[in-house]
Structures are given as C-alpha cells and as structure tokens.
Amino acid sequence: MTTFLLSPESPFIQLKDQIEYSTSGIISKAIVKDDACQYSLFCLAAQTEITEHTSTRNATIYVIEGNGSLTLNGKAIPLEPGQFIFMPANAPHALSAVSNLSFILILSSTT
Template sequence: MATFEKEIIFNLENSIEYTNGGVISKQVTKSLGGNLTLFSFDKEQGLSEHKTPFDAIVQILDGEAEITIGGKPHHLKKGDCIIMPANIPHALKAVERFKMLLTMVRQE
C-alpha cells in the first residue's frame, strides 16, 4: 500500500472518497513508531469488534460515527477525536457517512 508523497500539501478530508455500501482505507504514512490511515465509511458500514496491541487515535473528518470501546458507545461527529486504548475491544459504525484519520501508536 503506497503512502502519501512527502513535502506535498494535502487536505485529509478531500484525500479519500466515499463508496456506496462500503469502506475505503488509504495509508497516509507508516513507520516503526506507528501509522496514519484514512478511512471512509458509508452509512451503516463499520468495523466489527476487535482489539489491537497499540493505542489508536480516531479523528472524525466528516460525518458521524458510533465508536464502542470496552462495551461503552461514544457518538462522534466532525472535529471530534477519541483514543481507543491498546488491548481493549472496540468497534466502529457509521451513523451517517463518515471519514476519519486513524493514528496507530506503537507502545515501547
């Protein structure tokens, strides 16, 4: 998966499109310290419950999402952010179409 070109100005929200009935992901950058990935979700689409060994920060760029962390639902809209702790089950669902930037931070 290719990453974005360095030293080029870009707009995160405009860097990923929506697809009807689906989910799209685009890797922005990846390193040993972590990675940044853009996602777009059509309404009612999502990611089933899972967990990762890394803290994950979600920044909503457009739309609305419900993010469940450890069984507790959180409603987020454009401009909102939340940290999903490492090793805690979490899931995402599009209340309305939404775009997000996911930042995965590797633990030391």
C-alpha cells in the same frame, strides 16, 4: 507494497480532497508510516459497521466528517466532526457509521 499519500518529496496533502466513499463498505488510504506510528484515512459509507475487535497497538481517531458511534470497552461514544478519541492497546472496540463517515486513524507503538 503500500503506497502512501505523503512522502519526503510530497510532505503535505489536503485531506478533504482525499475523502471518497463507495456505495457500501470502507475505503482506507495509507497516509504515512514511520517507526512509531501509522496514519490512515478511513472513509466508511453510511450504515457500514466494523465488528468488535482489538489491536496490539494504541490507536487514536480524529473524526473529519459524518456521524456514527464507537463502542470502546462497552461504552458508546458518539462520533461527530472534531471528536478525538484514544483507544489503548487491546481494548475491545467496534464502530458503526450512521452517515458517510471519515476519520484519521493513528496506530502507535505501546513502548
């Protein structure tokens, strides 16, 4: 069973307090999920890579801190704080963190 950071009894958090990095790899925290969307916090240690893959759902990334690069449909997009990116379902994408990198990932239904 997944534990979520938000619930009806606790409907808010300070995201900066949830950011944490391991010495390598990824820490992922489920924020909240409803019938249409799933919200997660991803914290990637510097030099971490996520190899190219696709998702059957639309995805949106909002970068909170750090730097990296997202390759979406073969195009490199720099990742830096404040960057907001929409990825349509089934679009090939990969990600690499240059420095410690945290972002919100929102997966949404395509219908």
